[in-house]
Amino acid sequence: KIYEVVVFTRSSLAHPWQQQAVLPSGYGSLALSDDGNTLATTGSVPSEGTSPASTRTRIYQRSGSTWSQQATLTPSNIPSACEKPCAMSVYKSALSADGSFLVESINFSSQATGKDIPAVVIHARSGATWSQQALLETGDRSADIMALARDGKTLAVNQGARYRYDSIPSFALVFAQQSNGTWSQQARIPVGIMYVVDIAAGAYSSMQLSDDGNTLAVLAENWPED
Numbered sequence: 001k002i003y004e005v006v007v008f009t010r011s012s013l014a015h016p017w018q019q020q021a022v023l024p025s026g027y028g029s030l031a032l033s034d035d036g037n038t039l040a041t042t043g044s045v046p047s048e049g050t051s052p053a054s055t056r057t058r059i060y061q062r063s064g065s066t067w068s069q070q071a072t073l074t075p076s077n078i079p080s081a082c083e084k085p086c087a088m089s090v091y092k093s094a095l096s097a098d099g100s101f102l103v104e105s106i107n108f109s110s111q112a113t114g115k116d117i118p119a120v121v122i123h124a125r126s127g128a129t130w131s132q133q134a135l136l137e138t139g140d141r142s143a144d145i146m147a148l149a150r151d152g153k154t155l156a157v158n159q160g161a162r163y164r165y166d167s168i169p170s171f172a173l174v175f176a177q178q179s180n181g182t183w184s185q186q187a188r189i190p191v192g193i194m195y196v197v198d199i200a201a202g203a204y205s206s207m208q209l210s211d212d213g214n215t216l217a218v219l220a221e222n223w224p225e226d
Contacts (some may be wrong), residue, residue, distance in 0.1 A: 038099025096152025154213030192220030
């Protein structure tokens with residue numbers, strides 16, 4: 001299969017939409033900056049032979065009406081607990097408003113031990129150069145739900161119960177970038193069940209951060225006790 005991203009634009013509300021570009025992509029997540037000039041397509045690359053599955057992110061930048069690939073990103077470091085060969089599968093991605101921060105929810109899986117290590121990988125752009133800025137582990141469950149502040153310096157993800165009758169509560173993990181550029185966990189907030197899987201299928205909740213990252217709203221299920 002071949003996956004592509006098709007970009008459509010319009011010049012104003014009164015004008016029709018037109019196709020502007022067709023860009024190579026993988027099967028995975030998609031993120032677009034607020035100004036529409038930076039696009040991230042993130043997908044898992046299938047395993048080949050003895051090589052485990054991995055992730056690859058293509059960063060596209062628009063100049064005028066022309067799109068070009070600015071970078072190809074893969075995690076430059078992995079959790080120490082993921083013994084090699086370590087496979088990587090991407091779940092979600094998000095870009096800051098100006099397109100200079102990319103956040104990816106990735107599940108790292110050791111082919112040797114079968115252990116899964118969910119984490120969030122943050123890439124940052126300086127000029128036209130991208131580099132991995134942080135690797136943030138999120139516990140036993142992948143971050144299925146994420147919220148990123150407009151400036152890209154505050155991030156909230158879900159952690160915890162995944163099944164309707166789990167006794168383990170869900171939490172919102174809040175990470176913030178410090179003044180020296182490093183990232184650290186700022187809060188772990190109990191919020192109720194945020195992602196439900198049962199025999200009927202899955203039901204997702206959601207969370208949103210304000211532009212300045214100082215207000216977090218979470219939609220979650222809370223079941224009353226009998």
